Amino acid sequence: MNAMLENGVVATVAGVLREYLMLLFGNQFLTDLIMKFIGIGAVIGVILSAAIVFTYAERKVCAFIQVRLGPNRVGGRFGLLQPFADMLKLMSKEDIIPAGCDRVVWALSPMLLFVPSALAYAFFPFDKGAVFADVNVGVFLLIAISSQAVLPFLMGGYASNSKYAMIGGMRTVAQMLSYEAPMVFSLLGIVMLTGSLKMSDIVAVQADNVWFVLLQPVAFVIFVITATAETNRTPFDLVEGESEIVAGAFAEYSGMRWALFFLAEYANLLAVSILTTTFFLGGWSGPVLPGVVWFWLKALFMVFFFMWLRWTLPRTRIDQMLSLSWKVLLPLALANVMCTGIGVYIYRWL
Amino acid sequence: MPQTETYILNMGPQHPSTHGVLRVNLELDGERILRATPMMGYLHRGIEKLLEARTYVQGVPYTDRLDYVSSMNNNFGYCRAVEELAGIEVPERAEYIRVIMAELNRIASHQVFIGSLANDLGASTGMLYTFRDREEILDLFDLVCGARMTFHYIRVGGVARDLPPEFAEKCRKFLDRVPEFTAEYANLLMGNEIFQRRLKGVSRLTPEQALAHNMTGPNIRATGIPFDIRKVDGYSVYPRFGFEVPVGENGDNWDRFQVRFREITESARIVRQALDGLPEGPVMAKFPKMLKPPQGEVFSRTEGTRGELGFYIVSDGTAKPYRVHIRRPSFINMQALDDMCRGYLIGDSVVAFSAIDPLMGEVDC
Numbered sequence: 001m002n003a004m005l006e007n008g009v010v011a012t013v014a015g016v017l018r019e020y021l022m023l024l025f026g027n028q029f030l031t032d033l034i035m036k037f038i039g040i041g042a043v044i045g046v047i048l049s050a051a052i053v054f055t056y057a058e059r060k061v062c063a064f065i066q067v068r069l070g071p072n073r074v075g076g077r078f079g080l081l082q083p084f085a086d087m088l089k090l091m092s093k094e095d096i097i098p099a100g101c102d103r104v105v106w107a108l109s110p111m112l113l114f115v116p117s118a119l120a121y122a123f124f125p126f127d128k129g130a131v132f133a134d135v136n137v138g139v140f141l142l143i144a145i146s147s148q149a150v151l152p153f154l155m156g157g158y159a160s161n162s163k164y165a166m167i168g169g170m171r172t173v174a175q176m177l178s179y180e181a182p183m184v185f186s187l188l189g190i191v192m193l194t195g196s197l198k199m200s201d202i203v204a205v206q207a208d209n210v211w212f213v214l215l216q217p218v219a220f221v222i223f224v225i226t227a228t229a230e231t232n233r234t235p236f237d238l239v240e241g242e243s244e245i246v247a248g249a250f251a252e253y254s255g256m257r258w259a260l261f262f263l264a265e266y267a268n269l270l271a272v273s274i275l276t277t278t279f280f281l282g283g284w285s286g287p288v289l290p291g292v293v294w295f296w297l298k299a300l301f302m303v304f305f306f307m308w309l310r311w312t313l314p315r316t317r318i319d320q321m322l323s324l325s326w327k328v329l330l331p332l333a334l335a336n337v338m339c340t341g342i343g344v345y346i347y348r349w350l
Numbered sequence: 351m352p353q354t355e356t357y358i359l360n361m362g363p364q365h366p367s368t369h370g371v372l373r374v375n376l377e378l379d380g381e382r383i384l385r386a387t388p389m390m391g392y393l394h395r396g397i398e399k400l401l402e403a404r405t406y407v408q409g410v411p412y413t414d415r416l417d418y419v420s421s422m423n424n425n426f427g428y429c430r431a432v433e434e435l436a437g438i439e440v441p442e443r444a445e446y447i448r449v450i451m452a453e454l455n456r457i458a459s460h461q462v463f464i465g466s467l468a469n470d471l472g473a474s475t476g477m478l479y480t481f482r483d484r485e486e487i488l489d490l491f492d493l494v495c496g497a498r499m500t501f502h503y504i505r506v507g508g509v510a511r512d513l514p515p516e517f518a519e520k521c522r523k524f525l526d527r528v529p530e531f532t533a534e535y536a537n538l539l540m541g542n543e544i545f546q547r548r549l550k551g552v553s554r555l556t557p558e559q560a561l562a563h564n565m566t567g568p569n570i571r572a573t574g575i576p577f578d579i580r581k582v583d584g585y586s587v588y589p590r591f592g593f594e595v596p597v598g599e600n601g602d603n604w605d606r607f608q609v610r611f612r613e614i615t616e617s618a619r620i621v622r623q624a625l626d627g628l629p630e631g632p633v634m635a636k637f638p639k640m641l642k643p644p645q646g647e648v649f650s651r652t653e654g655t656r657g658e659l660g661f662y663i664v665s666d667g668t669a670k671p672y673r674v675h676i677r678r679p680s681f682i683n684m685q686a687l688d689d690m691c692r693g694y695l696i697g698d699s700v701v702a703f704s705a706i707d708p709l710m711g712e713v714d715c
Contacts, residue, residue, distance in 0.1 A: 066478040163359050167381070167696065234472050235544050243367040243470045244697050314544045315472025317697045318381060 008128030009290045039132045043121045051266040055083040058307055065311040090262075093255035101252070102159040109156035110253065110260035116148040117267040124274050125200050127284050127292040138199040139191060143184055146230065146271070149264075150176040153239065153249045156261075160252040168248020171318060172239045175229060178325040179236075183226040185333035186219040189340040190279055203278055207285030218336045220280045222329050224305075227272035229321070232265065233306060235313040236321055243315075273302035356384055359696075363392045367470045367700045370710030374687070376699060383699055386691035388684050393714040401674040406432045406641045407506050409671070414500035416678065417712040419462050420655040422448075422455035422491075425504035430585065431650035431661035432506045433635075436643035443631040444508035445587045450521070450624045451494070451503060452652075453617040457528070458487040459655040460610045460617075463707045464535055467607060470704040471548055476539055483531045486524050493517060506641065508634035518625055525625075528618040535611070549604040553690035553702040556601060563686040566679050567657025568609045569706060573601035579653040586652075591623045603705040610707070642669050656680050656707055678715055680708035 017038070021031045056071070059082060063070025075081025097103065122133040123142050135141060150172055157169020190212050191197055194205045206212055213220045229236035239248045250261045277283055277298040284291030316324070362373035371392035377385040397416060401409040409432075413424040426448055433440060440448075461480040468476025488498045493514055495503040503510050539545050555565075557573040570577050578595040580588045596612035598605025643665040651660040657679025664673040683706050690702040 062475075066475050067482060068478065163357065167359075237472065238697075241472070241697070243472060244700050246366060311475050313473060314468065314476075314542065314548060315697070316544050317548060317695055319695065320544075320547060 008130055008284065009292050010127035011129035014130065043132060044118065047118055047121065047263070047267045047270070050270045051263050052083045052087075054266045054269065054303065055086055056080070057303070061304065061307045062311045065308070087259075090255060090259040095255045095257065096252075098161055098252045100161040102161070105155050106159035107257075109152045109159060110250075110257045110264070112155065113149060113152035113264045114260055114267070116145050117264045117271060119145050120271050121267075123199050124271075125203050125278060125283055126295055127290075129200075130292070131200050134198060134200050137197050139187055139197045139202070142199075142275075143180070143187070147176065147180050149268070156253070157249040160249070162252050164245045164247075164251045165249050167245050168239055168241070168251065171241070171245075172249060174318065174322060175236065175238055178322050179226040179229040179329075182222050182325055182329035182333045183230070185330065185337055186216075186222040186226070187279060188333075188337045189216045189219045192337070192340050192344055199278060203283030203285060206282040211280065211282040211285075213280040216280065216336070216340070218332060220276075222333050222336070223279065224276060225329065226325070227276060228306065228309060229325070230272050231268045231306065233269070234310045235316050237310075237315055238318050238321060241315065269303060269306060270299065273299045273306065276302045354379075361699070367704065368710075369466065369704070369708065372703070372708070372710055372713070374699065374703070376691070376696070378696065381695045381697075383691045383694055383696065386688045386699060388687050390681070390684070390710075390713050393710045395715070397715050398674050398676060402671055405669045406436070406643065406671060409674070410505055411500065411502040414502055415711060416676065416715065417459075417654065417656065417659075417680065417709045418499060419709055420455045420459040421499065421501050422451040422504060423459075423652065423654045423659065425502065426452050426586075427650070427652040427654060427659040428661050429504050429506050430652060431648055431663050432641070432643070434650050435646065435648040435663055435665055436506075436637065436641055438507050438635050438637050440508055440635055441632045442587070442629050443512075444633045444635070446624050446628050447509050447513060447633060448504050449587055449591075450621050450628075451491075451501075451509075453620045453624070454487050454490060454521075456617045456655045457614050458484045460614050461487075463610050463704075464539070464607070467701070467704045468539060468545075470700045471545065473539070473545070476535075479531075479534065479538065483527070486527065490517070490521055490524060493520065505634070507637050508632070512633045518628070521621065521625060525618050525622050528615065532611070532614055540611075546604065548697075548701060549607060549705075550602060551600070552603050552694060552698050553705060554600060554602045555686060555689060559689055560601065560686065563682070563689070565657065565683050565686055567654065567683070568606060568613065569657065569683050569686070571595065572598035572605035572609045574599055579651055579658055583651065587624070588620075590627065591620045593617075593620050603701055606705040606707075640669055642667060651677070654679055656709065656712065657683060676715060678712045680706075680710075680712040681715070684708050684713055 014035070018031060018035055021034055022028070025031055060070045071079025071082035073079060074085045097106070120142055123131065123135070123138045125131045153172035154169040157165040157172070160166070190202060193212065193215060194202050196202070232239045241248055245251070250258060253261060277295065281298045284295040286294035356377055356379045359376040359378050360373060361376055362368040363371040368374070373389040373392065375387040375389060376383055395415070397412050400412050404412070410425055410428060413428040414421040416424045461484040465477035465480035468474070491501055491503070492498050494517060495501050495510060555573055557575050560570045560573045560575065566577065574597050576595045576597050579585070581595055593616045596609050596616065598609050645665055645667045647662070647664040649660055649662045651658050653659070658677065659679055660677030662675040662677070663671050666672040687703065687706065690706070691699045694702070
């Protein structure tokens, strides 16, 4: 038990599994390969179960904020089977292909959107020593991958042969270009404090010292604002803009294709919550409880926080959003980087 | 040099924020609106013609279907026109009840406005809160006439039946809640930075423009012109009550919101005074069953929730009107949509539309 707390629950379980597989196959390469597949399975499992849990949670949180009851028919008083009913409905829906659409691009768009959101999970430190790919350029790679999400949106918008979808696609480009810059600069302060781009190092430093939310409050606020834009949720759901451009890039999708967009949206929501947790809230570090429990507590709190924002705030306008990120957030983030640099320099000098 | 072109975006008739079946033809340059043309007629039911095919008394329920969010006001307007034409004296108690109903319905209608404006701004939670409070008014109407929509309560010559004994108490209870929920709306919406930035300075109309478009109701009051038919004409028993006419300053969407928001409180004031001064007596005038007004014509206007609601009726001396024309405020206010959208963004067009607060049942008639 002590060893488990020392090394982290997930890492210990993985270690035991590896030893067992090693005994079974007696081959280092084969064991490594199987372990990789188990890891991929686990990450995909996390994403899929997150989508199931979050559809339910979103409905219930939304209902709570809107003084309603929410789902209460399917699966008992609390409507626990609602996500499965939703899933069945989506699977049984007709796949409508709009006339005059670019079929290949149109079909590729939802799949490609899911790839970057799923890929990002490879770098998340779920627990001490439990990172699927702990590369030494983690933060950089993560941002590079997550910014790929702009292309599928544009593809979907372009290929749908619909003006609403096209406007949605163009808005995505404008929005993603403008919020990624302050987001990157807000993370730079953390990288400077840590001295490493490795995700596990960032958490380890926080576990040994203090959470970065205390050292980098400005960066935290900037990151949360830009993260809301990343997930396309209110107040920055301009890409979707239900009351303006209906559903934006995925206005013409239905059935399982739409479900993929939906899945990617929730994968994204969890991803930014995990990122906030990792960068600012100390990741898996915390007293008494095992690291993985702390990790999920913090991540799910952030998920709740984003849902809370979504159901309370109105939507901004596209020009307001752009001017906010270029004229306010970016200079703020740059100033934050400068202050952090001076702070680090003084600290070392002392 | 690449050439860019403007393009046409058809908003509606199936669109989540066109409040029914309006279609707006937007000419766009990227996201900027160059021209907005409202296209109407998707909900046309020929109510004017239907009214001409029925007797005067039978026509009342059709007016319910005009502006179905504030049916009481429509009943009121039509009945006043018929009474003026036929020279019917309405009992005082009936007049008081009518005013109570009309003002309660105004509150309900403005709640719908606030809710749908918030919804169009992407804050769908706002809608649930206003609809929750509107439910209390609907319960009051339910108590009075058994219907929650299309009431057919105000009739030619008075009202359908007297108020139930528990009405006054329940109504007072609701009126006591008015400051509570208006404070809640103010707290949830008006203090919000995004909400303010989306509304302030957007879709501005000068008083001259508003007059040129013949706008009425809260829309013209938002530009600073205190034109309220309840004050100007002083019809029914309105002159006996003290109330203010809220006006805006800039004529932007923020002022349109503010004017309606403050009107809720003023309407509650009127209802309270009417309840206090409610006289005893009959609630229905005596007039022949088959009403045959003398030959002639009448134009009678009342302050509907959306503006000047006018009924023009021509009688040829028979039991049915020869011609009925309805001056629907929503329809006429809609003309300003182009001026309100031009030069703003797509996101603003939805808000401009919501701020005019048209009801498609009334626009298409």
